[in-house]
Amino acid sequence: MHINDQLLADCHVLGALEHASVLLHRNAAVGWFILVVDTPAVDWHQLDDAEHARVSAQIRALSRFVANEFEADKLNVATLGNQVAQMHIHIIARHKNDACWPRPVWGNLEESNNYSPTMIAALRDRLVADLGLVAGGMA
Template sequence: MTDTFTLNQQLAKDCIVLGSLGDSLLLLLNNSLVPWFILVPRTNACEIHDMPAEEQQRLFAEMMELARFVDNEFKPDKVNTGAIGNMVRQLHVHIIARYEDDYCWPQVVWGRPEKKVYTQKEIDRIVTRLTSRLKERFVVDQNLNK
């Protein structure tokens, strides 16, 4: 993992930094219409296949841990996982809970104008759930409530 990690400005603008999950920064897209988490590994690699094998394995484990959390906590009809990166080149992985009655099912959620920002109470509830379920693997960002 890199010591010179800086979060992409677009991700910082669109997301709430919840904390860290293992070696990755854990973000929540600030749109409560669907639970949409983003893992940003602390690496300079732009593609998963460019990461050293041991970093790939750690990222995959974090992805699976977060996907299980999303599945267990939000009970979606489908969990979407993707690392697209056309607009934001910094390597990041989306873990999204989808429901057959959500605002754009069965279409993709990317690029849609519909938005409902999270309240602080909703954010606190998600952080509590992450802390409870993921224990020491999830570390809350110290600036979250500032």
């Protein structure tokens, strides 16, 4: 399955989990990961029980990783899909001193420096070790 062009424009593809890709949002102001699920389903209620359980476990594991990696005060976990219908889940590390706290990141996050290639590689390596991420992803 192809990852939506808007998601590819906004993110770095870090790798793949079972039937899903893990992306890192380019804006480094907050730790913002996106899990893109390899499914024709658009909304949660369209997943069968086994797929729902798998995706939920992936969200939980990625949430733990993001919370620990970025020492988050709060995690935002959301599936919106208003602009990109492809099923994807945002997992965002929030801090009480981040650029738009306590407002949502959507529409309130100023441009920030991008992650360096070294930082991206380090995050990818930790995801490989912690979650079993594999190189590649849907494209």
